[in-house]
Amino acid sequence: MATATAPTRRKSRLNRQGRAAHVFMLPWLVGLVGITALPTLASLYLAFTDYNVLSSPEFIGTANFERMLxxxxxxxxxxxxxxxxxxxxxxxxxxxxxxxxxxxxxxxxxxxxxxxxxxxxxxxxxxxxxxxxxxxxxxxxxxxxxxxxxxxxxxxxxxxxxxxxxxxxxxxxxxxxxxxxxxxxxxxxxxxxxxxxxxxxxxxxxxxxxxxxxxxxxxxxxxxxxxxxxxxxxxxxxxxxxxxxxxxxxxxxxxxxxxxxxxxxxxxxxxxxxxxxxxxxxxxxxxxxxxxxxxxxxxxxxx
The missing domain is CATH 1.10.3720.10 (MetI-like)
Incomplete structure (x- = not known):
């Protein structure tokens, strides 16, 4: 009986450790998504728009890249x-x-x-x-x-x-x-x-x-x-x-x-x-x- 429950206890302990690890990683994950990933994707969209901050972005295709030339x-x-x-x-x-x-x-x-x-x-x-x-x-x-x-x-x-x-x-x-x-x-x-x-x-x-x-x-x-x-x-x-x-x-x-x-x-x-x-x-x-x-x-x- 004790032998049968040992793997279950180890699995439960690993699950608790895994949950604790995710809790400690949560601030980094929030920062990665909210401060890095989302703004990066937003800037990729804005690169194809005419946006002056005060009004809504207007899609203009590749005009910004052509302007650089x-x-x-x-x-x-x-x-x-x-x-x-x-x-x-x-x-x-x-x-x-x-x-x-x-x-x-x-x-x-x-x-x-x-x-x-x-x-x-x-x-x-x-x-x-x-x-x-x-x-x-x-x-x-x-x-x-x-x-x-x-x-x-x-x-x-x-x-x-x-x-x-x-x-x-x-x-x-x-x-x-x-x-x-x-x-x-x-x-x-x-x-x-x-x-x-x-x-x-x-x-x-x-x-x-x-x-x-x-x-x-x-x-x-x-x-x-x-x-x-x-x-x-x-x-x-x-x-x-x-x-x-x-x-x-x-x-x-x-x-x-x-x-x-x-x-x-x-x-x-x-x-x-x-x-x-x-x-x-x-x-x-x-x-x-x-x-x-x-x-x-x-x-x-x-x-």
Whole structure:
């Protein structure tokens, strides 16, 4: 009799645990459906409508997408964003890897340095840091004050179309902490025996780096590349604060996300803004899929 009831008790206990698990998951499920899934589907519908928030959406088919083809500011935002991504992400990853290599050599206070270098990644997309950046590169900012000490007269970096985007690139490179910590963890997983064998064979430091470190670190490089590229395409706060929401001067800092914001919350053209957002989503998805397809040619997993 006791033997017959044991499976029933176990089943009852598992059912209670399952119900408890669903109760704990309920807030996340509500958030997923109410905050992510439903608004995403709603924006897909609005992308095919003329909607100004104040009146009901009017279905116009693919007119919003056709409008992009002749929208000069759309193409300018694409150029600015691509330039930002293609320049800042490689520089950021290279700088992060360099510091990870330095920290991996071992030093006193490693935990402190690792935390200190990681801090910019937590603050880099905040409004406070963007305001600080605007003050640093202003006409009378700290950068020009430092240049004046060596006899160089600087200009307002943020008001010059040739340099405004460069300041935002520097800001993104400055947030190297997150990829640096991941690189450091990857470096710790490379067997020391490989370096010892290379040194015995007379390999130089550069040869060790090119033949051992980089190949075994390619999965980490690939992971950081995907994360930082997607993050760079979604950058918004820096450009909005530095340019005052205009994308200036002369649209030189008009990020794609900032243009979406202008269309949706300044011009109240929610239909066009939704179409722009879906183009960005599809592009990031295609780009990420392309990275994965190409990864088989350069990412080494050891098996």
């Amino acid at each position: 002749t929208d000069d500011r759309f193409w300018q935002s694409v150029r600015v964003t691509l330039t930002y991504v293609l320049v800042s992400v490689p520089l950021q990853l290279a700088f992060a890897l360099l510091l990870a290599l330095i920290l991996d050599r071992g030093m006193r206070g490693l935990t402190f340095y690792r935390s200190a270098f990681y801090l910019p990644s937590l603050l880099g997309s905040s409004v406070a840091v963007a305001v600080l950046w605007r003050e640093l590169f202003g006409h009378s900012g700290l950068v020009n004050s430092a240049l004046a000490l060596v006899g160089i007269e600087g200009s307002s970096w943020l008001q010059n179309p040739q340099t405004a985007l460069g300041t935002l690139v520097i800001l993104n490179v400055w947030t190297f902490g997150s990829p640096m910590v991941i690189f450091l963890a990857g470096l710790r997983q490379i067997p020391e025996e490989l370096y010892e064998s290379a040194r015995v064979d007379g390999a130089s430091v550069l040869r060790q780096f090119g033949s051992i470190t980089v190949p075994l670190l390619t999965p980490i490089i690939f992971f950081n590349l995907i994360l930082q590229t997607i993050g760079a395409f979604q950058a918004f706060t820096q450009a909005h604060v530095v340019s005052g929401g205009s994308g200036g001067p002369v649209d030189s800092t008009l990020f794609y996300t900032l243009y979406i914001y202008q269309q949706g919350f300044t011009a109240f053209d929610m239909g066009y803004a939704s179409a722009l957002a879906w183009v960005l989503l599809v592009f990031i998805g295609v780009m990420t899929a392309g990275h994965f397809l190409l990864s088989k040619y350069w990412v080494f997993y050891g098996d």
